[in-house]
Amino acid sequence: xxxxxxxxxxxxxxxxxxxxxxxxxxxxxxxxxxxxxxxxxxxxxxxxxxxxxxxxxxxxxxxxxxxxxxxxxxxxxxxxxxxxxxxxxxxxxxxxxxxxxxxxxxxxxxxxxxxxxxxxxxxxxxxxxxxxxxxxxxxxxxxxxxxxxxxxxxxxxxxxxxxxxxxxxxxxxxxxxxxxxxxxxxxxxxxxxxxxxxxxxxxxxxxxxxxxxxxxxxxxxxxxxxxxxxxxxxxxxxxxxxxxxxxxxxxxxxxxxxxxxxxxxxxxxxxxxxxxxxxxxxxxxxxxxxxxxxxxxxxxxxxxxxxxxxxxxxxxxxxxxxxxxxxxxxxxxxxxxxxxxxxxxxxxxxxxxxxxxxxxxxxx
Numbered sequence: 001x002x003x004x005x006x007x008x009x010x011x012x013x014x015x016x017x018x019x020x021x022x023x024x025x026x027x028x029x030x031x032x033x034x035x036x037x038x039x040x041x042x043x044x045x046x047x048x049x050x051x052x053x054x055x056x057x058x059x060x061x062x063x064x065x066x067x068x069x070x071x072x073x074x075x076x077x078x079x080x081x082x083x084x085x086x087x088x089x090x091x092x093x094x095x096x097x098x099x100x101x102x103x104x105x106x107x108x109x110x111x112x113x114x115x116x117x118x119x120x121x122x123x124x125x126x127x128x129x130x131x132x133x134x135x136x137x138x139x140x141x142x143x144x145x146x147x148x149x150x151x152x153x154x155x156x157x158x159x160x161x162x163x164x165x166x167x168x169x170x171x172x173x174x175x176x177x178x179x180x181x182x183x184x185x186x187x188x189x190x191x192x193x194x195x196x197x198x199x200x201x202x203x204x205x206x207x208x209x210x211x212x213x214x215x216x217x218x219x220x221x222x223x224x225x226x227x228x229x230x231x232x233x234x235x236x237x238x239x240x241x242x243x244x245x246x247x248x249x250x251x252x253x254x255x256x257x258x259x260x261x262x263x264x265x266x267x268x269x270x271x272x273x274x275x276x277x278x279x280x281x282x283x284x285x286x287x288x289x290x291x292x293x294x295x296x297x298x299x300x301x302x303x304x305x306x307x308x309x310x311x312x313x314x315x316x317x318x319x320x321x322x323x324x325x326x327x328x329x330x331x332x333x334x335x336x337x338x339x340x341x342x343x344x345x346x347x348x349x350x351x352x353x354x355x356x357x358x359x360x361x362x363x364x
Contacts, residue, residue: 003043006036008055013332014064017148017175018045021060022333030056046146048181050336057336059178063146067174074151081154085127085165089120092222092254096120098161124165126201126258128154130194131169134265137193138171138277141186148175161223164261176329179336180284187280188345191266195352198266199235202259206239209256211247218363219250221257229363231308233263235355267356268314270349272297274322275329278353283328284338285346294326308360 003023004010010023029036040047045062090096095116135152142149155167177183219240220227230252232240240250252260270278273294283290298315305312319326338346 003036003039003058003060006033006039007058015175015332016064017067018061018064018146020178020332021058023058023060024054025056025058027055046144050179050181050339052337059336061146061178067148069151071151074153077156078152078154080156081166081169082124082128084156084159085124086117086120088160088163088165089123089254090117091120091160092123092257093119094222098223120254123254123258126205126255127164127166127261130197130201130258130262131166131265133197134190134194134269135169135171137189137191138186141189142171142173145178145182145186147173147177147182147186149173168265177331179331179333180287180338181336181342183280183331184284184338184342184345187277187284188349191270191277191349191352194262194269195266195356198259198262201262202236202256203239203243205253205256205259206243206250208253209244209250210253211244211250216249218248219252219260221252221254221260227251230257230260231358231360231363233267233356233358235263236260236358263356264358264361266352267358270353270356271301271314271318274318274326276318278349279328281346281349285343287328287334291327294328298326304359308362310361 006026006029008024008026010021013020013022025032025036032040040058043060043062045060047058047060050057050059087096091098096113131154132152139149139152150172152169152171154169157163157165157167159165173186177186216227216229218232219230219236221230222228240247244250269276270281272278272282272290279290279294282293286293298318301311301315305315
Protein backbone atom coordinates (compact mmCIF):
# COMPACT_ATOMS: atom_id res chain seq x y z
CA UNK A 1 0.00 0.00 0.00
CA UNK A 2 1.35 3.44 -0.95
CA UNK A 3 1.86 6.05 1.76
CA UNK A 4 1.30 9.07 -0.50
CA UNK A 5 -2.50 9.36 0.14
CA UNK A 6 -1.72 10.05 3.82
CA UNK A 7 0.96 12.70 3.25
CA UNK A 8 0.82 16.43 2.57
CA UNK A 9 4.43 16.73 1.37
CA UNK A 10 7.64 14.72 1.50
CA UNK A 11 11.32 14.91 0.70
CA UNK A 12 13.46 11.94 -0.28
CA UNK A 13 17.20 11.96 0.39
CA UNK A 14 19.16 9.11 -1.23
CA UNK A 15 22.35 8.18 0.64
CA UNK A 16 24.90 5.51 -0.18
CA UNK A 17 23.58 3.17 2.53
CA UNK A 18 19.91 4.09 2.81
CA UNK A 19 17.07 6.27 1.54
CA UNK A 20 15.54 8.72 4.01
CA UNK A 21 12.05 10.15 3.53
CA UNK A 22 10.94 13.15 5.59
CA UNK A 23 7.13 13.24 5.23
CA UNK A 24 4.59 15.72 6.59
CA UNK A 25 1.50 13.70 7.49
CA UNK A 26 -2.03 14.85 6.66
CA UNK A 27 -3.58 16.03 9.98
CA UNK A 28 -6.52 13.69 9.40
CA UNK A 29 -4.14 10.72 9.59
CA UNK A 30 -1.59 12.05 12.11
CA UNK A 31 -3.05 10.01 14.97
CA UNK A 32 -2.08 7.79 13.18
CA UNK A 33 -5.30 6.66 11.55
CA UNK A 34 -6.08 2.97 11.21
CA UNK A 35 -5.47 3.21 7.46
CA UNK A 36 -2.03 4.81 7.89
CA UNK A 37 -1.07 2.34 10.61
CA UNK A 38 -1.95 -0.52 8.26
CA UNK A 39 0.09 1.05 5.47
CA UNK A 40 3.10 1.52 7.75
CA UNK A 41 3.08 -2.17 8.61
CA UNK A 42 3.94 -2.81 4.98
CA UNK A 43 6.79 -0.28 4.86
CA UNK A 44 10.01 -2.14 3.89
CA UNK A 45 12.18 -0.39 6.43
CA UNK A 46 12.00 1.53 9.71
CA UNK A 47 10.21 4.71 10.71
CA UNK A 48 9.53 7.00 13.64
CA UNK A 49 7.40 10.08 14.34
CA UNK A 50 8.58 13.66 14.85
CA UNK A 51 6.41 16.47 16.24
CA UNK A 52 7.44 19.70 14.52
CA UNK A 53 6.01 23.24 14.29
CA UNK A 54 4.25 22.54 10.98
CA UNK A 55 2.71 19.25 12.10
CA UNK A 56 3.56 15.57 12.63
CA UNK A 57 6.30 14.15 10.44
CA UNK A 58 7.22 10.59 9.60
CA UNK A 59 10.92 9.86 9.18
CA UNK A 60 11.08 6.74 7.03
CA UNK A 61 14.21 4.80 6.16
CA UNK A 62 14.86 1.87 3.87
CA UNK A 63 18.22 0.25 3.24
CA UNK A 64 19.83 0.87 -0.14
CA UNK A 65 22.36 -1.98 -0.07
CA UNK A 66 24.52 -4.22 2.09
CA UNK A 67 28.20 -3.92 2.93
CA UNK A 68 30.41 -7.00 3.00
CA UNK A 69 32.26 -6.98 6.30
CA UNK A 70 35.81 -8.24 6.78
CA UNK A 71 34.83 -10.59 9.59
CA UNK A 72 38.21 -12.30 9.53
CA UNK A 73 39.94 -9.09 10.66
CA UNK A 74 37.45 -8.57 13.49
CA UNK A 75 37.93 -12.15 14.70
CA UNK A 76 41.74 -11.93 14.58
CA UNK A 77 41.78 -8.64 16.49
CA UNK A 78 39.39 -10.01 19.10
CA UNK A 79 41.43 -13.21 19.56
CA UNK A 80 44.63 -11.18 19.90
CA UNK A 81 42.96 -8.95 22.50
CA UNK A 82 41.76 -11.99 24.46
CA UNK A 83 45.36 -13.24 24.54
CA UNK A 84 46.94 -9.94 25.61
CA UNK A 85 44.31 -9.08 28.24
CA UNK A 86 44.49 -12.60 29.70
CA UNK A 87 48.27 -12.22 29.73
CA UNK A 88 47.83 -9.02 31.74
CA UNK A 89 45.38 -10.75 34.08
CA UNK A 90 47.91 -13.50 34.77
CA UNK A 91 50.51 -10.87 35.70
CA UNK A 92 48.01 -9.15 38.01
CA UNK A 93 47.28 -12.46 39.77
CA UNK A 94 51.02 -13.10 40.14
CA UNK A 95 50.96 -16.30 38.08
CA UNK A 96 53.31 -14.67 35.57
CA UNK A 97 56.19 -12.37 36.58
CA UNK A 98 55.68 -8.65 36.15
CA UNK A 99 59.36 -7.92 35.58
CA UNK A 100 59.89 -7.82 31.78
CA UNK A 101 63.38 -9.30 32.13
CA UNK A 102 61.85 -12.39 33.76
CA UNK A 103 58.64 -12.40 31.75
CA UNK A 104 60.36 -12.78 28.39
CA UNK A 105 62.97 -15.23 29.59
CA UNK A 106 62.75 -18.67 27.90
CA UNK A 107 62.01 -20.32 31.26
CA UNK A 108 58.73 -18.35 31.59
CA UNK A 109 57.36 -19.92 28.40
CA UNK A 110 57.70 -23.55 29.42
CA UNK A 111 55.11 -26.21 30.06
CA UNK A 112 53.56 -24.24 32.94
CA UNK A 113 52.81 -21.18 30.82
CA UNK A 114 49.32 -22.24 29.60
CA UNK A 115 48.11 -22.91 33.13
CA UNK A 116 49.59 -19.63 34.40
CA UNK A 117 48.07 -17.74 31.45
CA UNK A 118 44.59 -19.15 32.16
CA UNK A 119 44.60 -17.55 35.61
CA UNK A 120 44.14 -14.22 33.81
CA UNK A 121 40.74 -15.16 32.35
CA UNK A 122 38.63 -13.65 35.18
CA UNK A 123 40.20 -10.28 34.41
CA UNK A 124 40.14 -10.52 30.62
CA UNK A 125 36.64 -11.96 30.24
CA UNK A 126 35.21 -9.39 32.67
CA UNK A 127 36.90 -6.48 30.92
CA UNK A 128 36.05 -7.69 27.41
CA UNK A 129 32.42 -8.29 28.42
CA UNK A 130 32.17 -4.62 29.43
CA UNK A 131 33.87 -3.39 26.24
CA UNK A 132 31.83 -5.75 24.06
CA UNK A 133 28.49 -4.67 25.54
CA UNK A 134 29.49 -1.01 25.26
CA UNK A 135 30.25 -1.33 21.56
CA UNK A 136 27.26 -3.57 20.87
CA UNK A 137 25.04 -0.93 22.44
CA UNK A 138 26.24 1.46 19.73
CA UNK A 139 26.17 -1.19 17.01
CA UNK A 140 22.66 -2.56 17.61
CA UNK A 141 21.15 0.90 17.98
CA UNK A 142 22.77 2.02 14.74
CA UNK A 143 21.53 -1.13 12.98
CA UNK A 144 18.01 -0.47 14.30
CA UNK A 145 18.14 2.82 12.40
CA UNK A 146 19.59 0.98 9.35
CA UNK A 147 22.83 2.95 9.50
CA UNK A 148 25.99 1.70 7.81
CA UNK A 149 28.07 0.67 10.83
CA UNK A 150 30.97 -1.72 11.29
CA UNK A 151 31.15 -4.50 13.88
CA UNK A 152 33.44 -3.70 16.84
CA UNK A 153 37.19 -3.50 16.29
CA UNK A 154 39.07 -4.70 19.40
CA UNK A 155 42.59 -3.34 19.77
CA UNK A 156 45.23 -5.49 21.51
CA UNK A 157 47.71 -3.55 23.62
CA UNK A 158 50.75 -3.86 25.82
CA UNK A 159 50.38 -6.29 28.74
CA UNK A 160 51.00 -5.30 32.35
CA UNK A 161 52.95 -3.54 33.71
CA UNK A 162 53.11 -1.37 30.57
CA UNK A 163 49.34 -1.53 29.96
CA UNK A 164 46.25 -3.64 30.49
CA UNK A 165 46.47 -5.69 27.28
CA UNK A 166 44.12 -3.56 25.17
CA UNK A 167 43.68 -0.06 23.84
CA UNK A 168 39.90 -0.54 23.88
CA UNK A 169 37.41 -1.10 21.08
CA UNK A 170 35.48 1.01 18.62
CA UNK A 171 32.95 0.86 15.81
CA UNK A 172 32.92 2.86 12.59
CA UNK A 173 29.82 4.80 11.54
CA UNK A 174 30.30 5.00 7.79
CA UNK A 175 27.43 7.37 7.08
CA UNK A 176 25.86 10.65 8.14
CA UNK A 177 23.15 10.37 10.79
CA UNK A 178 19.67 11.55 9.93
CA UNK A 179 18.93 13.78 12.92
CA UNK A 180 19.75 14.50 16.55
CA UNK A 181 17.43 11.78 17.82
CA UNK A 182 19.51 9.13 16.07
CA UNK A 183 22.75 10.75 17.26
CA UNK A 184 21.61 10.76 20.89
CA UNK A 185 20.30 7.19 20.80
CA UNK A 186 23.46 5.79 19.20
CA UNK A 187 25.76 7.87 21.43
CA UNK A 188 24.15 7.04 24.76
CA UNK A 189 23.49 3.33 24.11
CA UNK A 190 27.14 2.34 24.52
CA UNK A 191 27.82 3.94 27.94
CA UNK A 192 24.52 2.65 29.33
CA UNK A 193 25.15 -0.93 28.15
CA UNK A 194 28.76 -0.92 29.38
CA UNK A 195 27.79 0.58 32.74
CA UNK A 196 25.08 -2.03 33.33
CA UNK A 197 27.69 -4.78 32.91
CA UNK A 198 30.43 -2.96 34.84
CA UNK A 199 28.27 -2.58 37.98
CA UNK A 200 27.90 -6.32 38.78
CA UNK A 201 31.50 -7.00 37.65
CA UNK A 202 32.79 -4.34 40.05
CA UNK A 203 30.57 -5.53 42.92
CA UNK A 204 31.56 -9.19 42.57
CA UNK A 205 35.21 -8.26 42.15
CA UNK A 206 35.19 -6.02 45.22
CA UNK A 207 33.56 -8.81 47.24
CA UNK A 208 36.61 -10.98 46.40
CA UNK A 209 39.13 -8.22 47.17
CA UNK A 210 40.80 -7.86 50.54
CA UNK A 211 41.82 -4.93 52.74
CA UNK A 212 45.36 -4.08 53.71
CA UNK A 213 47.36 -2.65 50.77
CA UNK A 214 50.53 -1.62 52.61
CA UNK A 215 51.23 2.10 52.73
CA UNK A 216 48.38 3.01 50.35
CA UNK A 217 45.10 4.71 51.14
CA UNK A 218 42.16 3.74 48.97
CA UNK A 219 42.30 1.13 46.22
CA UNK A 220 45.34 -0.44 44.61
CA UNK A 221 46.04 -3.18 42.09
CA UNK A 222 49.26 -5.20 41.68
CA UNK A 223 50.78 -4.23 38.34
CA UNK A 224 54.26 -5.58 37.81
CA UNK A 225 56.49 -5.52 40.87
CA UNK A 226 54.40 -3.07 42.94
CA UNK A 227 50.95 -1.76 43.70
CA UNK A 228 49.29 0.89 41.51
CA UNK A 229 47.01 3.22 43.51
CA UNK A 230 43.66 3.93 41.84
CA UNK A 231 41.38 6.89 42.28
CA UNK A 232 37.77 6.68 43.39
CA UNK A 233 34.63 7.71 41.58
CA UNK A 234 31.34 8.08 43.42
CA UNK A 235 30.26 4.59 42.35
CA UNK A 236 33.49 2.85 43.43
CA UNK A 237 33.60 4.79 46.71
CA UNK A 238 30.00 3.81 47.50
CA UNK A 239 30.51 0.14 46.67
CA UNK A 240 33.69 -0.37 48.64
CA UNK A 241 32.25 1.43 51.68
CA UNK A 242 29.25 -0.88 51.54
CA UNK A 243 31.42 -4.00 51.32
CA UNK A 244 34.36 -2.89 53.49
CA UNK A 245 33.08 -0.24 55.93
CA UNK A 246 35.94 1.37 57.79
CA UNK A 247 38.71 -0.11 55.60
CA UNK A 248 41.24 2.55 54.62
CA UNK A 249 42.97 0.48 51.94
CA UNK A 250 41.89 -2.26 49.57
CA UNK A 251 43.88 -4.50 47.27
CA UNK A 252 41.68 -5.26 44.29
CA UNK A 253 40.88 -8.66 42.86
CA UNK A 254 41.56 -8.74 39.08
CA UNK A 255 37.81 -8.82 38.42
CA UNK A 256 37.36 -5.69 40.56
CA UNK A 257 40.09 -4.00 38.53
CA UNK A 258 38.20 -4.93 35.36
CA UNK A 259 35.05 -3.35 36.83
CA UNK A 260 37.03 -0.24 37.81
CA UNK A 261 38.35 -0.01 34.25
CA UNK A 262 34.78 -0.36 32.97
CA UNK A 263 33.76 2.68 35.01
CA UNK A 264 36.87 4.53 33.85
CA UNK A 265 36.12 3.78 30.18
CA UNK A 266 32.49 4.90 30.66
CA UNK A 267 33.68 8.18 32.17
CA UNK A 268 36.23 8.84 29.41
CA UNK A 269 33.68 8.17 26.69
CA UNK A 270 31.16 10.52 28.31
CA UNK A 271 33.52 13.51 28.24
CA UNK A 272 31.56 16.19 26.32
CA UNK A 273 34.13 16.79 23.61
CA UNK A 274 34.66 16.15 19.91
CA UNK A 275 33.16 12.86 18.73
CA UNK A 276 33.37 10.97 22.00
CA UNK A 277 30.05 9.53 23.15
CA UNK A 278 29.64 12.55 25.42
CA UNK A 279 30.32 14.80 22.45
CA UNK A 280 27.56 13.07 20.46
CA UNK A 281 25.14 13.49 23.36
CA UNK A 282 26.05 17.15 23.91
CA UNK A 283 25.63 17.97 20.22
CA UNK A 284 22.30 16.16 20.10
CA UNK A 285 21.00 18.06 23.14
CA UNK A 286 22.65 21.48 22.66
CA UNK A 287 24.19 21.77 19.19
CA UNK A 288 24.93 25.50 19.46
CA UNK A 289 26.79 25.02 22.74
CA UNK A 290 28.85 22.02 21.71
CA UNK A 291 32.07 23.74 20.63
CA UNK A 292 32.16 26.15 23.57
CA UNK A 293 31.48 23.48 26.17
CA UNK A 294 34.02 21.15 24.54
CA UNK A 295 36.75 23.81 24.71
CA UNK A 296 36.01 24.65 28.33
CA UNK A 297 36.04 20.98 29.28
CA UNK A 298 39.30 20.38 27.46
CA UNK A 299 40.94 23.17 29.48
CA UNK A 300 39.41 21.64 32.61
CA UNK A 301 40.96 18.21 32.03
CA UNK A 302 44.30 19.85 31.21
CA UNK A 303 44.17 21.45 34.67
CA UNK A 304 43.34 18.05 36.16
CA UNK A 305 46.61 16.71 34.72
CA UNK A 306 48.26 18.42 37.70
CA UNK A 307 46.72 15.61 39.80
CA UNK A 308 46.99 12.78 37.27
CA UNK A 309 49.00 12.64 34.03
CA UNK A 310 46.24 10.41 32.65
CA UNK A 311 44.35 13.60 31.79
CA UNK A 312 47.28 15.09 29.90
CA UNK A 313 47.55 11.96 27.76
CA UNK A 314 43.81 11.73 27.12
CA UNK A 315 43.48 15.44 26.36
CA UNK A 316 46.24 15.23 23.74
CA UNK A 317 44.65 12.12 22.19
CA UNK A 318 41.27 13.86 21.87
CA UNK A 319 42.93 16.95 20.41
CA UNK A 320 44.81 14.83 17.89
CA UNK A 321 41.78 12.78 16.82
CA UNK A 322 39.65 15.91 16.41
CA UNK A 323 42.45 17.70 14.50
CA UNK A 324 42.49 20.44 17.09
CA UNK A 325 38.86 21.47 16.52
CA UNK A 326 36.98 19.62 19.30
CA UNK A 327 33.83 20.19 17.23
CA UNK A 328 31.21 17.82 15.87
CA UNK A 329 30.07 17.19 12.28
CA UNK A 330 26.46 18.09 11.46
CA UNK A 331 23.59 15.66 11.05
CA UNK A 332 21.48 15.49 7.90
CA UNK A 333 18.42 17.30 9.32
CA UNK A 334 19.83 19.53 12.04
CA UNK A 335 16.61 21.59 12.21
CA UNK A 336 14.56 18.66 13.49
CA UNK A 337 14.00 19.12 17.24
CA UNK A 338 15.11 16.53 19.74
CA UNK A 339 11.95 14.76 20.98
CA UNK A 340 10.99 15.43 24.59
CA UNK A 341 10.92 11.66 25.03
CA UNK A 342 14.71 11.71 24.61
CA UNK A 343 15.54 14.46 27.13
CA UNK A 344 15.75 11.95 29.98
CA UNK A 345 18.51 10.09 28.13
CA UNK A 346 20.62 13.25 28.03
CA UNK A 347 20.10 13.74 31.78
CA UNK A 348 20.85 10.06 32.42
CA UNK A 349 24.17 10.37 30.59
CA UNK A 350 25.06 13.34 32.84
CA UNK A 351 24.24 11.25 35.92
CA UNK A 352 26.40 8.37 34.64
CA UNK A 353 29.27 10.79 34.02
CA UNK A 354 29.04 12.19 37.56
CA UNK A 355 28.86 8.69 39.07
CA UNK A 356 31.91 7.42 37.17
CA UNK A 357 34.04 10.59 37.21
CA UNK A 358 37.40 10.06 38.98
CA UNK A 359 39.44 13.28 39.37
CA UNK A 360 42.72 11.34 39.71
CA UNK A 361 42.23 7.89 38.11
CA UNK A 362 45.81 6.63 38.36
CA UNK A 363 47.52 8.09 41.43
CA UNK A 364 51.25 8.16 42.04
